[in-house]
Amino acid sequence: MVGGGLVGAAIAWGLTGQGLDTVLLDEGDVAYRASRGNFGLVWVQSKGLGAPWYQRWTRTSAGEWPALAAELGARTGLDLGLAQPGGVHLCLSEAEFEERAARMAQMRQEAGNTGFDYRMIGAGELRGMLPGLGPRVVGASWTPYDGHANPLHLLHALHRAFTEAGGHYLPNARVAEAHAAPHEFVVEAGGHRVAAPRIVLAAGLGNAELAPRFGLSAPVRPQRGQVLVTERAREVLPMPVTTIRQTQEGSIMLGDSMEEVGFDLRQKPAVMQAIAGRAVASFPWIARLNIVRAWSALRVMAPDGLPIYDQSERFPGAFTANCHSGVTLAGAHARRLAPMIATGSLDPSLDPFSARRFDVRAAA
Numbered sequence: 001m002v003g004g005g006l007v008g009a010a011i012a013w014g015l016t017g018q019g020l021d022t023v024l025l026d027e028g029d030v031a032y033r034a035s036r037g038n039f040g041l042v043w044v045q046s047k048g049l050g051a052p053w054y055q056r057w058t059r060t061s062a063g064e065w066p067a068l069a070a071e072l073g074a075r076t077g078l079d080l081g082l083a084q085p086g087g088v089h090l091c092l093s094e095a096e097f098e099e100r101a102a103r104m105a106q107m108r109q110e111a112g113n114t115g116f117d118y119r120m121i122g123a124g125e126l127r128g129m130l131p132g133l134g135p136r137v138v139g140a141s142w143t144p145y146d147g148h149a150n151p152l153h154l155l156h157a158l159h160r161a162f163t164e165a166g167g168h169y170l171p172n173a174r175v176a177e178a179h180a181a182p183h184e185f186v187v188e189a190g191g192h193r194v195a196a197p198r199i200v201l202a203a204g205l206g207n208a209e210l211a212p213r214f215g216l217s218a219p220v221r222p223q224r225g226q227v228l229v230t231e232r233a234r235e236v237l238p239m240p241v242t243t244i245r246q247t248q249e250g251s252i253m254l255g256d257s258m259e260e261v262g263f264d265l266r267q268k269p270a271v272m273q274a275i276a277g278r279a280v281a282s283f284p285w286i287a288r289l290n291i292v293r294a295w296s297a298l299r300v301m302a303p304d305g306l307p308i309y310d311q312s313e314r315f316p317g318a319f320t321a322n323c324h325s326g327v328t329l330a331g332a333h334a335r336r337l338a339p340m341i342a343t344g345s346l347d348p349s350l351d352p353f354s355a356r357r358f359d360v361r362a363a364a
Contacts, residue, residue: 001015001022001023001024001025001199001200001202002025002175002187002189002199002200002201002202002203002206002210003024003025003026003027003200003201003202003203003204003206003207004024004025004026004027004028004159004169004171005034005155005202005204005326006034006038006151006154006155006158006326006327006330007202007204007321007322007323007326007329007333008024008026008200008202008203008321009024009155009158009159009162010158010326010329010330010333010334010338011200011202011321011333011334011337011338011341012024012158012162012167012200013072013158013161013162013165013167013334013338014333014334014335014337014338014339015200015338015341015342016162016165016166016167017165017334017338018338018339018342019342020198020342021166021168022162022167022168023167023168023170023194023196024159024162024167024168024169024170025170025173025175025187025189025190025192025194026169026170026171026172026173027172027173027174027175027203027206028171028172028173028174034204034297034298034299034300034324034326037225037227037295037296037297037298038151038297038326038327039151039225039227039245039253039255039256039327040148040149040150040151040245040247040253040327041087041146041147041148041240041242041245041327041328042061042062042065042082042084042146042147042148042149042327042328042331043058043062043087043146043242043325043328044058044059044062044143044145044146044328045087045089045104045107045118045141045142045143045145045146046089046242047325047328048107048110049103049106049107049110050106050110051304051306051352052110052111052112052114053349053352053353054306054307054352054353055107055110055111055114055116056111056114056349057307057329057332057350057353058325058328058329058332059114059145060331060332060336061328061329061330061331061332061333061336062084062145062146062147062328062331063145063331064331064332064334064335064336065082065084065147065149065330065331066082066084067331067335068330068331068334068335069082069149071161072154072157072158072161073157075157075160075161075164075165076156076157076160076161076164078153078156078157078160079150079153079248080149080150080153080154080157081148081149081150081153081247081248082147082148082149083147083148083149083240084145084146084147085147085238085239086142086143086144086145086146086147086239087142087143087145087146087147087148087239087240087241087242088121088126088129088130088140088141088142088239088240088241088242089140089141089241089242090133090137090140090241090242090243090282091137091138091139091140091141092136092137092138092278092281092282093136093138094138096138097120097138097139100120100140100141101120101141103141104116104118104120104141116143117143117144117145118141118142118143119141119142119143120139120140120141120142121139121140121141121142122138122139123137123138123139126139126140129238129239130237130238130239130241130283131235132235132283132284132285133282133283134280134281134282134283134284136281136282137281137282140241146239146240147240148240148245149327150247150248151326151327154327154330158330158334170189170190170192170194171190172190173189173190173191173192174189174190175187175188175189175203175206175210176188176189178210178213178214180199180213180214180215180312180315180318181315182315182316182317183197183198183316183317184197184317185197185198185199185214185315185317185318187199197317198317198318198319198341198344199214199317199318199319200319200320200321200341201214201216201218201318201319201320201321202320202321202322204220204300204322205220205221205222205263205298205300207220207300207320207322208220208221211320214312214314214315214318214320215312215313215314215315215318216310216312216318216320216355217310217355217358218308218310218320218322218355219302219303219308219355219358220300220301220302220308220322221260221301221302221303222261222262222263222298222299222300222301223258223259223260223298223299223301223324224257224258224259224260224261224264224265224296224297224298224299225255225256225257225258225259225296225297225298225299226255226257226259226267226268226271226272226275226294226295226296227253227254227255227294227295227296227297228253228254228255228272228275228276228279228291228293228294229247229251229252229253229254229291229292229293229294230251230252230254230286230289230290230291230292231251231289231290231292232249232250232251233246233250233251233252233285233286233289234250235283235285237252237283241282242256243255243256243275243278243279243282244279244282244283244286251292252279252286252289254275254276254279254286255275256275257271257274257275258299259271263298265296265297265298266296267294267295267296272294276291299324300322300323300324301324302322302355302358303358304357304358305324306353307321307322307323307324307325307329307353308320308321308322308323308353308354308355309321309322309337309346309350309353309354310346310353310354310355310356311345311346316344317344319341319346320355321333321337337350
């Protein structure tokens with residue numbers, strides 16, 4: 001395994017469960033680690049418009065989360081804070097509400113026989129579900145699949161369970177040299193030399209450089225997101241909102257900016273102001289809270305925003321995993337993707353996620 005963030009750690013944990021002797025190479029905190037800035041949603045309703053295979057994969061992962069949380073909790077004693085009471089996307093105008101309704105109807109249609117449960121809820125009913133809503137809120141979309149968890153506890157639990165199960169974790173191990181042959185891979189990183197018949201590249205933005213060494217492609221780019229965190233609140237949010245959630249400790253997290261600024265991690269006051277402004281319009285009582293922390297992080301984004309999962313034809317045994325939803329997809333990565341890698345082949349259901357979709361010649 002190359003990559004010690006949420007994606008790599010979830011897959012590594014899953015591989016140990018398959019009985020494989022696994023080494024996890026982690027570049028360390030010098031990496032652009034999206035895991036440090038994750039918002040913590042286990043989210044379905046906004047994923048997969050126009051791509052029903054992504055909707056199914058996300059739903060599958062959300063369904064695997066309870067078992068993952070229970071297993072990691074039992075092994076490590078850590079509470080991952082998983083709550084899946086459903087979730088809402090708030091609309092602050094009639095135009096937003098109509099656009100959201102059309103989006104959700106399209107997702108249900110694209111789901112086909114899989115089905116897609118949702119409701120568009122008007123302001124009156126919604127205020128009974130979410131006390132303290134502001135007068136600008138005209139309604140919301142709701143699905144029963146959504147929830148949230150503590151992303152830092154998740155990352156800690158994955159690493160701890162992995163090493164306690166016999167996995168080998170090598171920190172500060174940036175890849176310096178890599179040699180590939182079918183089912184024969186050698187990586188030199190952080191003064192270590194590791195040889196294995198399989199390798200999984202889950203190095204986030206680093207995969208763009210690493211993947212070609214193994215006959216793979218990972219055309220990923222950074223997208224900056226900013227997050228604000230308030231002091232602990234007396235008010236309670238009974239369920240998460242797309243851009244607002246309450247942590248186990250009671251603080252309120254605000255986020256969801258999407259900025260195309262390259263590898264720039266600086267925070268932008270205007271963006272922070274917009275995030276806070278929408279939160280206060282949604283729940284005016286948030287204005288009484290002090291902001292105690294703020295940060296930015298870089299998402300791992302493919303050209304179409306969907307995950308990339310691939311296996312190398314040139315060097316069988318080499319795989320790559322890339323996505324921007326490390327928390328949401330942790331269940332699928334640990335409990336569905338890892339067993340596929342252990343058998344040496346990805347299931348055909350993941351074919352639409354191959355980077356081959358970006359090959360213009362293949363599409364012509």
